[in-house]
Amino acid sequence: EDQVTQSPEALRLQEGESSSLNCSYTVSGLRGLFWYRQDPGKGPEFLFTLYSAGEEKEKERLKATLTKKESFLHITAPKPEDSATYLCAVQASGGSNYKLTFGKGTLLTVNP
Amino acid sequence: NAGVMQNPRHLVRRRGQEARLRCSPMKGHSHVYWYRQLPEEGLKFMVYLQKENIIDESGMPKERFSAEFPKEGPSILRIQQVVRGDSAAYFCASSAAGTDTQYFGPGTRLTVL
Secondary structure, eight states: OOEEEEEOSEEEEETTOOEEEEEEEEOSSEEEEEEEEEOTTSOOEEEEEEOSTTOEEEETTEEEEEOSSEEEEEEOSOOGGGOEEEEEEEEESSTTTTOEEEOOOEEEEEEO | OOOOEEEOSEEEEOTTOOEEEEEEOOTTOOEEEEEEEOTTSOEEEEEEEETTEEEEOTTSOSSSEEEEOOSSSOEEEEEOSOOGGGOEEEEEEEEOTTOOOOEEOOOEEEEEO
């Protein structure tokens, strides 16, 4: 069974204090790894897709990286508006290759 | 550029009533997925549909839950005879044919009294 574990569960940063969120996964074969951002009371907002180990994607203050066992979401010089829950999900290769398996998320709070 | 639309955003039902949740995919998207988010839990896959076809409903409870995506109109997730344990946020996502990325709607928050 595919599994996704995110750590830490919650993270508090001061504005400008860079850090990383971790997503460890177990999947029979990886089709893709996805990062989403979710604000309270809203749906997940797509951020990145990573397909192969060594791949990196960047968007503003966020950079996502991928290895064969985990992915990191690096946040550089965060701002209060980066506060949200960040979700990681995997899509396995094979028969049910459309199904996303999600972790429970990391709640990020950035204090001014 | 309308995104995925869901309605209602909030739904309150008493035990035993029916809940009907609607989802309109993004323009140009023909694939619809439903996920459920229970308190303190991650999003869980429920069902995957294409127009007039249920492709995979392996994540749906076998009783009381059904889904459809008709030729015309939105996708509908129907929960009959709701129980308190059905209280959750239900999210719809859509994707274009041949692509991997799923775009999510704002969700319907179901409360069963």
